[in-house]
Amino acid sequence: MSEISSYCFSYAKAKQLPSVHSLNTSYGELELDEEMKAAIKEALLPILEKRIDESFHFVAV
Secondary structure: OOHHHHHHHHHHHHHHHHHOOEEEEOOEEEEOOHHHHHHHHHHHHHHHHHHHHHHOOOOOO
16 A cells, blocks of 8 residues: 555544544435444444554555
8 A cells, every 4th residue: 555545544534534424325425323423433443544554564665
């Protein structure tokens, strides 16, 4: 992964995930209630943290 990827994942964790308010799909937008917001944060936070960590450990060839 690149430095840009690391920045994108870090930005998503710091700014986008805490302010999530809807789910946007090709079929439309779904407004999220507090329970759904918490579920999305719980599911995505470990993935974002893993990808941030992985992006700092890439090997240059």
